[in-house]
Amino acid sequence: MKRVMTVDDSASVRMMIRVTLSGAGYEVVEATNGLEALKKLSEMDVQAMVVDLNMPEMGGLDLVKKLRRIPGFLSTPIIMLTTESSREVIQKGKDAGATGWMVKPFSPEQLVNVIRRVLS
Amino acid sequence: MNEMLPDEIHESLLATFREESLEQLTELETTLMELEISPNDPEVINKAFRTLHTIKGNAGMFGFEDIEAYTHDLESAFDFVRKGTMKVCPELIDLTLRARDGLLVLLQGTGDPNTVRPEMEKVMTLVAEFLSQGQKVILDDPGQEAAGKKEDRGQGSGGGGAREKPESSVRVASGKLDQLVNLVGEMVTVQARLTQLVSERPDPALEAVAEEVESLTWELRENAFSIRMIPIETTYRRIKRLVRDLSRELGQEVELITEGAETELDKNVIEKLTDPLMHLIRNSVDHGIESAGERIQAGKPEKGNIRLSATNAGADVVIRVEDDGRGLDAEGIRKKAVEKGLVPAEVDLSTADIYSLIFAPGFSTASQVTNISGRGVGLDVVKKAAEELRGNLTVDSVPGQGTTFIIRLPLTLAIIDGLLVNVAENKYIVPLSIVEECVFLTSEAIKSSHNRRIIRLRGEIVPYISMREWFGILSEPPDIQQVVVVREGDRRIGLLLDHVIGEHQTVIKSLGKVYRNVDGVSGATILGDGTISLILDVSRIMRVTEETESPVFAA
Structure with a gap:
């Protein structure tokens, strides 16, 4: 089973992602911020990540930048979540190394579609 | 979606x-x-x-x-x-x-x-x-430095008073906790029965098991209660907001100083405490703290101060609301109380007695009803709320310097450690937290003290009250009786009774309407043998005794 990590400080968003993706046949692990994600990633493999932009401790951009410097994560699909769809913000995400982008609010269908696409 | x-x-x-x-x-x-x-x-x-x-x-x-x-x-x-x-x-x-x-x-x-x-x-x-x-x-206004210009949403810059989250926690519906505590209560009752049964049929193996069950139950109880304890901080937060809103509304600067935010109380107590506390604060802002002009004239800082503190004192939590306002006006209170028919004009009252009149139902010192505290609720409501939580409310004041309200509350409501005692065939519980010591009293000693109802305790004189008389029990006392010395605040008094049976984990059951007005009883509990024992409301007993203007209960 493919494993997806959701990194978000909001419990309800994590829960929504977990129920949606596990319903679509993925195993989902959670982290509440960038630091926790890094810690968990040192203990397990994941095939894709859904990462919130704005988080305490370590935000999404910093997390992606850090991950892209680790050999095992050069090509792991990382979808960023944000509430802003401004070009500037999306460019920042791309520069940091994000694979794709989703603007909140999104529907469970959208999420499943995006994850299917990056994992196919 | x-x-x-x-x-x-x-x-x-x-x-x-x-x-x-x-x-x-x-x-x-x-x-x-x-x-x-x-x-x-x-x-x-x-x-x-x-x-x-x-x-x-x-x-x-x-x-x-x-x-x-x-x-x-x-x-x-x-x-x-x-x-x-x-x-x-x-x-x-x-x-x-x-x-x-x-x-x-x-x-x-x-x-x-x-x-x-x-x-x-x-x-x-x-x-x-x-x-x-x-x-x-x-x-x-371009001269001002821009706040927060740099992006710092990554790693926290450290410090800044930001509190760390507790390391790991689980959210539980509060109904489940109540249920847990209820079950523990039942468990304690059943355990008491087990202990009782074992004492009737000696069997070493059974005794060992009963003992173990007893200690486990005790631990379980402590645990269940600690889960329900929450810091008073949540209430403080609401009060800070209240003070802020009030001082803006009244155009008067009041500073709230809070202490002991980490003090823990049972969740149910905290819930029931918030409104009364808010009321006290409102009262202090409205009646206690003078206007800025008055304060300056009195040589005080323009800004009023209210200090809200919570501290643990034995099995109690003491919450104080202290303001540095004008203090209570004893003469004004007295006049008002007489006007309202609360006390006869000719009665001579001590200052403390006059102060306590502000807790009488229907009393309100505000000569001008304001939007803030003129809500038809008086301090009597606060007092009642404190008493419903098995606590009490008192006031102290220094004219011109301020007023202090003191709420004293038990840590938890459901189960207490009690001392089981009896008078004839009636059994009573004295909350262990206030018991200082137990002494024997022979009928000779009673006679030799000429029935003055005092005992000497290491040189100190302690008055005692006969529980036999309090509850109107007619049988003759045994030759050797016992006095349980209890302390509340700085007052000490003895309760004269037949025997001290021993410690007892007491699951408090409230009394029905019919018994609610029985003086000196705060609740009941079920003993191991299925009989009922009344829980003594010692502070009430002390108060009534003092009101009869003699430390010795009239026979």
Whole structure:
């Protein structure tokens, strides 16, 4: 089973992602911020990540930048979540190394579609 | 949004969203008040922005478009502040707090949407106005350094008073905790029966098991209760907000100093305590603290001070509300009480007695009913609330220097450690927390003290009350009786009874209506053999005894 990590400080968003993706046949692990994600990633493999932009401790951009410097994560699909769809913000995400982008609010269908696409 | 998800999952998602958002609104309130103190702290500004941002984002995700819309402009405002193009000012904090209150109602789904929505619309119009003006103001004032200009949403810059989250916790519905405590209560009762049975048929193996069950039950009880203990901090937060709103409303600066926020009380006690405490604070702001002019004339700092503190004292928690205001006016109170027919004019009263009149039902010192405390509730309501929590409320005051209200509450309500005693065939429980010692009293000793009802305890004289007389038990006392010496505050008194049986974990059952007015009894408990034992309300017994103006209960 493919494993997806959701990194978000909001419990309800994590829960929504977990129920949606596990319903679509993925195993989902959670982290509440960038630091926790890094810690968990040192203990397990994941095939894709859904990462919130704005988080305490370590935000999404910093997390992606850090991950892209680790050999095992050069090509792991990382979808960023944000509430802003401004070009500037999306460019920042791309520069940091994000694979794709989703603007909140999104529907469970959208999420499943995006994850299917990056994992196919 | 969630057509894909089964209903029950959707429901629990919504519940999670609600709970989380309520938490965030609480955090927002705290942050805003922090911001009021340090309006230029980038860490705090960022926190306010992030909280609003999360509330907005989640509301959008879960289909609460109204909440999303209402938070939008506020988020923008704090974004401007964060980027340094706008400054934090009291108006912004005010508006955000107002909006927060509306959002709270919308999220809880309690209040009437027909009153909340217009209020929210109004706040939003004000925020929009504020946004256009706020931007202008900062443009006119380019000399100010921009707060929070640098991006610091990555690693926290450390410190900044930001509290760490507890390492790991589980959220449990409070109903489940109540149930747990109830079950523990039943367990304690059953365990007492077991112990009783074992004492009737000696069997070493059985005894060993019973002993083990007893110690496990005790541990279980301690554990279950500790789970229900929460710090009083949550109440403090609401009070800080209240003081802030009141002082703005009255145009009078009042500073609230809080101490002992970490003091823990049973969740149920905290819930029932908040309103009475708010009332006391309101009372202090309104009646206690003088106007700025008066204060200056009296040589006091212009800003009034209210100190709210909570401390542990044995098995009690003591909460004090202290103001540095004008103090109680004994003569005024007395006059008023006489006018209201609460006391006869000719009675000579001590100052303390006069002060305690303010707790009498129907008493209100305000010669002018204000919007603040003139709500038809007097301090009698606060006193009653404290007493319903098995506590009490007292007042102390120094004219011209201030007034102190003291609430004394037991830590927990459901189970206490008691001392089981008896008079003839009746069994009673004395709360162990107030017991100092037990001494024997022979009938000779009673005679030799000429029935003055005092005992000598290491040179000190302690008066005692006969429980046999208190409860009107007619049988003859045994030759050797026992006196249980109890202490409350600085008062000490003995309770004369037949025997001290031993310690007893007491599950408190409240008494029915018929027995509610029995003097000197605060509840009942079921003993191991199935009989009922009354729990003595020692502070009541002490008070009644004092009221009879003699430390010795009249025979």
